[in-house]
Amino acid sequence: MRVVDAFRDAYGTAPEGVWHAPGRVNLIGEHTDYNDGLVLPFALPWGVNAAASRRDDGVVRLLSLQAGAEPVTLDALERAAGWARYPAGVFWALRAGGHAVGGADIAIDGDVPAGAGLSSSAALEVAVAFALNDLYALGLGRMDLAVAARRAENDFVGMPCGIMDQAASALGAEGRALFLDCRSLGSRTIPLDVAAHDLTLLIIDTGVHHELADGQYARRRADCESAAKRLGVAALRDVSDLAAALSTLSGDERARVQHVVTENHRVEAVVGLLRAGAVEQVGALLNASHLSLRDQYEVSCAELDVAVEAAVRGGARGARMTGGGFGGSVIALVPTPRLQAVQDSVTAAYGERDWAAPRFLPAVPSAGARRLI
Numbered sequence: 001m002r003v004v005d006a007f008r009d010a011y012g013t014a015p016e017g018v019w020h021a022p023g024r025v026n027l028i029g030e031h032t033d034y035n036d037g038l039v040l041p042f043a044l045p046w047g048v049n050a051a052a053s054r055r056d057d058g059v060v061r062l063l064s065l066q067a068g069a070e071p072v073t074l075d076a077l078e079r080a081a082g083w084a085r086y087p088a089g090v091f092w093a094l095r096a097g098g099h100a101v102g103g104a105d106i107a108i109d110g111d112v113p114a115g116a117g118l119s120s121s122a123a124l125e126v127a128v129a130f131a132l133n134d135l136y137a138l139g140l141g142r143m144d145l146a147v148a149a150r151r152a153e154n155d156f157v158g159m160p161c162g163i164m165d166q167a168a169s170a171l172g173a174e175g176r177a178l179f180l181d182c183r184s185l186g187s188r189t190i191p192l193d194v195a196a197h198d199l200t201l202l203i204i205d206t207g208v209h210h211e212l213a214d215g216q217y218a219r220r221r222a223d224c225e226s227a228a229k230r231l232g233v234a235a236l237r238d239v240s241d242l243a244a245a246l247s248t249l250s251g252d253e254r255a256r257v258q259h260v261v262t263e264n265h266r267v268e269a270v271v272g273l274l275r276a277g278a279v280e281q282v283g284a285l286l287n288a289s290h291l292s293l294r295d296q297y298e299v300s301c302a303e304l305d306v307a308v309e310a311a312v313r314g315g316a317r318g319a320r321m322t323g324g325g326f327g328g329s330v331i332a333l334v335p336t337p338r339l340q341a342v343q344d345s346v347t348a349a350y351g352e353r354d355w356a357a358p359r360f361l362p363a364v365p366s367a368g369a370r371r372l373i
């Protein structure tokens with residue numbers, strides 16, 4: 001295994017173990033997680049392998065096959081730079097949570113398509129969290145580790161994300177989507193066997209990432225928090241009378257609430273359709289989610305809109321932007337015989353605009369984080 005060879009070359013011994021954590025794609029439930037709402041992501045076949053051993057001198061050596069080496073110490077984790085902030089943040093979050101985590105040598109090998117919005121950073125955090133949990137016998141469960149990984153990202157890296165990405169990586173299951181209540185953190189997996197219906201879930205990676213993404217993400221969160229305050233609820237999850245809420249709000253807050261409340265209902269509807277075996281009908285809800293994200297939540301961009309429209313024109317049952325927005329990927333539900341036609345349609349639409357060709361990846365629901373060796 002490549003990561004074991006890299007570990008041995010760098011550190012001169014075999015690792016105590018190797019852990020894997022996957023990236024994710026979200027089927028539906030976008031920008032609902034930090035509103036205490038519902039999400040339905042699934043784990044992908046690509047992820048991060050982390051080979052690791054304990055050290056007893058407080059040193060943390062981090063090596064990435066993709067991004068180089070970074071030495072850190074436990075008493076100066078904040079000096080970690082670049083990609084190393086994510087694993088350093090996991091050490092920090094576990095220790096801040098009162099867990100006795102010492103130093104470690106770690107080698108990382110990742111194959112989550114970079115820049116596609118498929119949560120390579122969550123995969124990195126979760127792989128390291130699972131490794132430290134076993135190496136230091138912390139006894140934490142999967143959701144505890146997802147929560148620690150999210151804390152690393154929120155409070156150490158400084159990205160105010162919700163729990164979805166880390167939970168999908170930690171709790172995903174082969175052939176299933178993760179139906180997660182982001183308030184209670186209760187979850188269950190739902191069978192997602194689209195192939196049995198002659199359908200394919202296709203990821204369309206636009207290849208773009210607009211710079212405003214992080215600032216706009218924080219602004220959307222702030223809009224939601226101020227709207228919740230104005231409505232007198234703890235979180236937008238608690239809005240039960242949408243019409244009444246909309247009549248008391250205006251401007252951006254009104255639009256954001258409309259998205260979040262209807263998106264939670266769409267997640268429940270998709271879960272219902274999947275349970276009923278009405279998989280093709282999920283497409284209409286993907287389309288509705290995209291329009292809501294485009295027009296009410298305003299986190300789409302031209303590249304995402306064109307990919308969605310061209311996919312549907314080419315025969316997709318439905319498509320939507322997935323992840324935070326402002327670039328990244330679209331997820332489309334495609335009748336398998338139409339797969340080539342859908343890809344051709346999107347490629348042609350990009351070509352007409354002189355945009356670089358998008359990348360197509362099959363989205364197969366895969367297993368969550370686990371120890372490999």
Ligand code: GLA
Nearest residue numbers: 030031161162163164323324
């Ligand atoms: C990013 C964040 C998630 C979630 C999505 C939007 O991926 O990391 O927590 O908020 O955006 O649904």
